[in-house]
Amino acid sequence: MSASASAPTLPASIGQGISDRLSKKASRHVKERIIETVLFAAAAFSVFVTLAIVYVLVKESWSFFEHVPLTDFLFDTQWTPLFDDAHYGIVVLLSGTLTSSAVALVVAIPLGTIIALYLSEFAGFKVREIAKPFLELLGGVPTIVYGYFALTFLTPILQKIYPDLPGFNLLSAGLVMGVMIIPYVASLSEDAMRAVPMALREGSYAMGATRLQTALWVVTPAATSGIASAYILGISRAVGETMILAVAAGMQPNLTFNPTEPGATITSYIVQVALGDLPHGSIGYQTIFAAGLTLLLMTLFFNLLGHWLRKRFREVY
Amino acid sequence: MLQATDLNAIRAIITRAKRWDLFFSLLGILSLMIGILTFVVLFVDMAIQGVPRLSYEFFTSFPSRRAANAGILSAWVGTILVMLVTALSAVPLGVAAGVYLEEYAPKNWITDIIEINISNLAGIPSIVYGLLALGLFVYYFGFGQSILSAGLTLALLILPVIIVATRESIRAIPQAIHEASFACGATTWQTVRDHILPYSSAGILTGVIIGMARAIGETAPIITIGALTFIAFLPNAPFSGDPPAGLFDWIFAPFTVMPIQMFNWTSRPEAEFQVNAAAAGFVLVFMTLAMNGLAIWLRYRLRKNIKW
Numbered sequence: 001m002s003a004s005a006s007a008p009t010l011p012a013s014i015g016q017g018i019s020d021r022l023s024k025k026a027s028r029h030v031k032e033r034i035i036e037t038v039l040f041a042a043a044a045f046s047v048f049v050t051l052a053i054v055y056v057l058v059k060e061s062w063s064f065f066e067h068v069p070l071t072d073f074l075f076d077t078q079w080t081p082l083f084d085d086a087h088y089g090i091v092v093l094l095s096g097t098l099t100s101s102a103v104a105l106v107v108a109i110p111l112g113t114i115i116a117l118y119l120s121e122f123a124g125f126k127v128r129e130i131a132k133p134f135l136e137l138l139g140g141v142p143t144i145v146y147g148y149f150a151l152t153f154l155t156p157i158l159q160k161i162y163p164d165l166p167g168f169n170l171l172s173a174g175l176v177m178g179v180m181i182i183p184y185v186a187s188l189s190e191d192a193m194r195a196v197p198m199a200l201r202e203g204s205y206a207m208g209a210t211r212l213q214t215a216l217w218v219v220t221p222a223a224t225s226g227i228a229s230a231y232i233l234g235i236s237r238a239v240g241e242t243m244i245l246a247v248a249a250g251m252q253p254n255l256t257f258n259p260t261e262p263g264a265t266i267t268s269y270i271v272q273v274a275l276g277d278l279p280h281g282s283i284g285y286q287t288i289f290a291a292g293l294t295l296l297l298m299t300l301f302f303n304l305l306g307h308w309l310r311k312r313f314r315e316v317y
Numbered sequence: 318m319l320q321a322t323d324l325n326a327i328r329a330i331i332t333r334a335k336r337w338d339l340f341f342s343l344l345g346i347l348s349l350m351i352g353i354l355t356f357v358v359l360f361v362d363m364a365i366q367g368v369p370r371l372s373y374e375f376f377t378s379f380p381s382r383r384a385a386n387a388g389i390l391s392a393w394v395g396t397i398l399v400m401l402v403t404a405l406s407a408v409p410l411g412v413a414a415g416v417y418l419e420e421y422a423p424k425n426w427i428t429d430i431i432e433i434n435i436s437n438l439a440g441i442p443s444i445v446y447g448l449l450a451l452g453l454f455v456y457y458f459g460f461g462q463s464i465l466s467a468g469l470t471l472a473l474l475i476l477p478v479i480i481v482a483t484r485e486s487i488r489a490i491p492q493a494i495h496e497a498s499f500a501c502g503a504t505t506w507q508t509v510r511d512h513i514l515p516y517s518s519a520g521i522l523t524g525v526i527i528g529m530a531r532a533i534g535e536t537a538p539i540i541t542i543g544a545l546t547f548i549a550f551l552p553n554a555p556f557s558g559d560p561p562a563g564l565f566d567w568i569f570a571p572f573t574v575m576p577i578q579m580f581n582w583t584s585r586p587e588a589e590f591q592v593n594a595a596a597a598g599f600v601l602v603f604m605t606l607a608m609n610g611l612a613i614w615l616r617y618r619l620r621k622n623i624k625w
Contacts, residue, residue, distance in 0.1 A: 040421070137609055144598070274451075
């Protein structure tokens with residue numbers, strides 16, 4: 001073949017068009033880079049938020065710990081920061097947080113797990129389509145409304161059963177908090193269960209297992225890591241919940257693990273101080289940051305544990 | 318050869334196993350009912366207590382020392398203004414972050430840090446955001462206990478919700494759309510602007526509504542920044558007041574919001590204020606329910622209509 005196709009020469013006008021387009025491309029490139037940088041800044045902003053949280057909490061807590069030795073904070077058994085005879089034993093607030101969380105988990109973990117197993121393994125398509133939005137709505141109710149419900153509806157009912165129960169108590173706050181957490185536990189556990197491949201279930205059914213046997217002995221073990229991280233997320237929610245406890249559990253600091261008593265938690269203490277009128281920079285003002293730092297460390301621990309569990313025990317199919 | 322007795326034994330095992338199945342089904346329905354019934358009881362109880370109190374005056378009166386005269390005017394106006402600030406700051410930021418992570422982000426350690434960080438932010442209790450805002454917005458930036466501080470605080474709180482919703486709805490768009498757009502010579506931004514954002518907008522809207530529904534009910538962070546509970550005036554309208562205020566002066570005004578008004582009434586011992594609390598709570602639950610319901614309906618429509 002003769003190379004009659006000498007390099008195709010383009011008419012000048014088209015060449016002009018290309019260089020135009022090339023120069024347009026250069027400006028387009030710059031614009032693209034600017035947009036990318038702006039978008040990156042938006043994404044990186046979240047890191048800034050975390051750093052700001054840590055900075056603010058650590059800075060104010062630092063001034064607090066210059067006044068109060070760490071050993072007092074950890075081992076004192078009284079929490080009276082606003083009295084003349086001030087004591088700063090965080091254990092008192094921790095006991096309230098742990099007691100109410102324990103009550104909430106006693107409600108949320110069994111019910112949440114059963115609901116998840118039911119929705120993922122037993123319920124038909126229609127039931128699931130109706131039940132899931134309802135659970136979502138349950139999770140969307142403002143917590144102040146739950147607090148009101150615990151104080152004015154559940155506590156009087158509980159008082160009929162135990163006449164000695166005080167008007168403010170950790171029990172009714174914890175129970176309502178448990179109901180609030182059910183949707184989180186249920187929907188995350190259900191996601192984990194539905195991620196278990198169908199073939200495992202089919203294998204189990206082929207061996208003659210019933211639905212319940214398959215659910216308990218095949219699906220649950222395969223979804224353990226997801227279920228465990230759902231529980232941990234539930235714990236972290238319970239520890240950080242504020243308004244239910246502030247409204248229904250009373251706000252007196254009380255070193256107790258008995259849920260039928262009133263008590264303050266880390267979160268409700270912060271609310272109590274914020275409602276008052278403490279001057280900026282006073283030691284009382286700093287206590288809420290020390291309490292907040294404790295809370296942040298606890299939830300961070302649970303979140304990391306959940307993350308680790310999910311990674312460590314994830315079955316790879 | 319199976320003996321008849323063996324067969325009967327096997328049948329007995331099967332019957333027993335099936336009975337357990339049935340038992341667990343009932344247990345599951347019962348558990349589900351406990352959750353749903355709690356919700357229904359809560360709603361009905363609040364409606365019975367509160368609805369008789371709802372009247373035109375209740376929405377147009379300021380809080381008062383006398384329960385019968387008290388209303389939620391300053392509370393609902395405050396809620397709307399705070400939500401406005403929240404939406405205007407959280408939505409652009411959240412959508413931009415979501416778009417970056419889905420469409421631009423290279424696979425490297427910086428992206429990993431951002432992703433881990435966002436999932437971590439979602440797990441931080443809301444009251445900690447309140448402490449951040451108290452230290453940063455109220456005192457360091459000097460915004461004071463204003464609508465601006467509150468709106469920005471709630472914006473930080475719902476940022477992860479919006480980012481996650483944006484990413485999920487972008488991920489639902491098939492890769493072929495990207496490829497077609499790139500093949501026509503579009504740049505990444507042109508693809509995002511003309512295809513990705515329009516196609517994912519309904520999904521993003523769903524996430525935004527859910528986030529706003531959460532923000533509307535948040536009490537703890539706003540109490541923490543020191544919002545007042547008794548506000549008997551409205552922020553100045555733009556270009557009004559004495560001396561005449563500018564367009565955005567209201568963002569520095571003191572305020573109260575619905576959940577705080579409700580908290581204030583709940584914590585009073587008098588029974589009449591409890592009725593007010595129930596009425597305010599009913600309005601609040603109704604608002605969040607309507608928003609969540611809208612989001613659920615949108616998602617349902619979306620799943621039905623779009624078949625890629």
